[in-house]
Amino acid sequence: MADHSTMDPHPTLPAEEVGYSAAARTWRPLVEPGMEVAGVAGDIIGQVKEVRASDFLVDRSSSLGLSPDGLLYLPYELIHVMLADKIRLDVPSSELEQFTSPASTYTL
Numbered sequence: 716m717a718d719h720s721t722m723d724p725h726p727t728l729p730a731e732e733v734g735y736s737a738a739a740r741t742w743r744p745l746v747e748p749g750m751e752v753a754g755v756a757g758d759i760i761g762q763v764k765e766v767r768a769s770d771f772l773v774d775r776s777s778s779l780g781l782s783p784d785g786l787l788y789l790p791y792e793l794i795h796v797m798l799a800d801k802i803r804l805d806v807p808s809s810e811l812e813q814f815t816s817p818a819s820t821y822t823l
Contacts, residue, residue, distance in 0.1 A: 738791040739769055746771050751801045752789070754808035761787070763802070770817065788817045 743766065750763040752773050761775030769790060776785040795805035 736769070736790075736792060738794065742791040742794045742797070743768075743771075745797055746791075746794075746802065747800075749800070750797075753801060753803050754811075755795065755803070755805055756807060757803070758808050760804070760808050760811065761785070767817070770814075772817075787811055787814045789814050 746763055746766050748763050748765060752760045752763060754760055761773045763771050764774040764786070765772040767788075770788045771791070773787040773789055774785065775787060789804070789811070793804045793806055794802055796803045
């Protein structure tokens with residue numbers, strides 16, 4: 716019979732089992748609302764509005780003069796580098812239209 720008194724009632728699961736990628740584990744703790752986001756060529760895309768479990772929400776309306784529906788849900792895998800309060804992606808801004816709907820409904 717197993718000794719249940721030593722069993723952890725809240726076991727720690729590997730990050731991969733709860734949906735976190737290696738990129739999310741690396742970048743999510745560093746991404747903050749208000750950070751500037753740029754494409755691979757340095758062109759400004761917008762600002763981080765919300766940090767989520769598997770992606771981060773970027774509001775591009777302020778940088779491009781678009782209506783408030785100019786939102787992008789960018790996965791952490793697209794981040795190339797972060798310098799101070801700026802995020803540089805590893806893709807051109809012209810390839811971001813596919814990220815206009817959320818990958819996950821969970822926020823942190």
